[in-house]
Amino acid sequence: MTQKAPRKQHLIDTAFRLFNERGYHATGIDLILAEAGVSKATLYKHFASKEALILAVLEQRHRQLLEALQQQLDSDPRPQGVLAVFDMLDSWFQTVEFFGCNFIRASGEYSAPEDTIHRFAGAHKTKMGRLLEMHLRPHCPEQSSQIANDLMLLVDGAIVTAQMRQAKDAAKRARMIAQALLLEARCTD
């Protein structure tokens, strides 16, 4: 070992994969270390605790998703550009690494509303919704907030449906509903 690659990042990536495959409580530190080929002392040099590692994983994923969504939205300024979020979901659902949403599952495992992890997961959803709202605001300022919330509800519904019932078409269905929603709100061009 002793490769040049930064251990910290490698730990985050490995933990991300294992948390996805197995869940948070069910994934022990030792397994992460074994799969990453990193010693325990190194992990605790970079992260104060398992909770800190979980938060680092969620933070990275949060940044990735936020950036990816923003990029999609920028490429289509029309109101219906927000539907891109469902296309992103759709391709995600087709992958073999799909085990549901990190944030939904984290929120479920750390269920106390005041828990740091629970709140971070909720904040992620809120921020994703805010991106959608910002995109819609110029076109329908009075309804943008509500529509954005409804879209996020559809996003989460699609994720859970795909996760629980292997319904790989859930994103396409949610997209249809969302399209009707925009149309009905007359928030189109």
Place this chain on the structure above:
Amino acid sequence: MTQKAPRKQHLIDTAFRLFNERGYHATGIDLILAEAGVSKATLYKHFASKEALILAVLEQRHRQLLEALQQQLDSDPRPQGVLAVFDMLDSWFQTVEFFGCNFIRASGEYSAPEDTIHRFAGAHKTKMGRLLEMHLRPHCPEQSSQIANDLMLLVDGAIVTAQMRQAKDAAKRARMIAQALLLEARCTD
């Protein structure tokens, strides 16, 4: 102790409450026993394992929800009678014991698709959807299946939204979307 009340049922009820409050992995057998005031030998007389206890909890909840929904549906045979499911969600969200859906969270913690718990949780959602479909079928036989699936997607989206962001209005929003969906499908009277 040594009350007449059946220990088995009491264990299921206690486990149900604790699993809700804390999650499945995070709730140890010992805590359930202490809270229920029941000895460990008794638990393992009634249940082969913790997994069996979890399944018993989910089975009971499944029966309760199925029955409650069926009752609501029977009381309003109109197509829009299905919207009752969102009214049920709404009153659930207002309670202090709301910690999200047992089945969604179980599906997240036991994420392997072939896991017994995971599959049971998925089957629950499927059966709930089937109830909605049966209700709609007489009114719009061609679309009843798809509409029912869409409604379940909205149900799950509302639950996750309420759980992650304490959005107590999620059920009302989902109901609005569902209503528009029925209207658009011309599945009303």
Place this chain on the structure above:
DNA sequence: ACTCTAGTAGACAGATCTGTTCACGTCAAC
């Protein structure tokens, strides 16, 4: 009275969990 059932408390096994610590290795920069 006797027996059967259902329960108790609690010790125990063995695994696994997070987190700490320590002695040692490697390698690049200066």
Place this chain on the structure above:
DNA sequence: GTTGACGTGAACAGATCTGTCTACTAGAGT
């Protein structure tokens, strides 16, 4: 070449986990 940063492996502590087992007790039915 020496230093210092970074990492390793492994032992260890202490908690907690599921599940088993034994010895005992209370009560109900016959």
